[in-house]
Amino acid sequence: MADLSVNIGELKLKNPVLTASGTFGYGIEYADFMDLSRIGGIFVKGTTLHPREGNDYPRMAETPSGMLNAVGLQNKGVNYFISAIYPKIKDIDTCMMVNVSGSTVEDYAACAEKINELDKIPAIELNISCPNVKQGGMAFGTNCAGASEVIKAVRKVYHKTLIVKLSPNVTDITEIAKTAEAEGADAVSLINTLMGMAIDIERRKPVLSTVTGGLSGPCVKPVALRMVYQTYKAIKIPIIGLGGISNWKDAIEFILAGATAIQIGTYNFVDPTVSVKVVEGINEYLDKNGFQSVRELIGGLEV
């Protein structure tokens, strides 16, 4: 059996298959379907300093090979996470990581500082790329000055592995990735959802209450893969690739393009056990092709 372990910052992941924030709850919701210890890690739901109601309904719409969402970071806030959720998830036998969002630089930093205190959370993923909140969110992730300001503030108070999640809704994602690296991020994850919309022609109104929303699922995979490929050539810190992954072959594509690890998002809604199947598929691929370790594959694309 090949060695599936990979390193990201100070994290030593047992394998490179992670689940994406907002699509896997707090992990425990999936424990009846699969053995959570089989995957490399879990990014829990987006967490903010203060509770957020999220956007009005309707906030989801199906699209060909994907979906639009405008959930808007609904969550009960970081204090609730610490008191009510953390005790339930802290002993799950995989790497538990928190996705942190905010509306202001101060909010991001205050939320990260609180999570820094939690022993069993070895990393955060800073979401500077959510397209579904009016204030903040993606605004920080679509220009280098905004990204720099928020990462700098968080880096000062957060002393563990810091992953910055990038928005694809930019002209050149490599510029934002370089900024994240320069400000001390240990890794970047990409991509968050792509801005899209849908129209109900009978009502002649937008389908989503917010008019626009974030597109995800298999339809975004080629865009995500291209961005991982470009970013791999631009930075030295590890990349966590995601966007449209639905099987182990997709995962291998991302790793060949330069991803050290991958995340599975929307496809968890189609098959709640997909992440374990991807671990098994990667393992078989490595054995069949004579690789000792998954690390030999990273960035192995021959162009």
Ligand SMILES: Cc1cc2nc3c(=O)[nH]c(=O)nc-3n(C[C@H](O)[C@H](O)[C@H](O)COP(=O)(O)O)c2cc1C
């Ligand atoms: C319903 C839903 C909720 C999401 N919530 C978050 C979130 O809270 N924080 C975040 O960084 N990304 C969030 N995302 C984005 C996903 O983590 C992921 O980046 C994106 O969906 C692309 O991957 P996929 O095509 O595999 O789903 C959400 C996506 C969906 C579909």
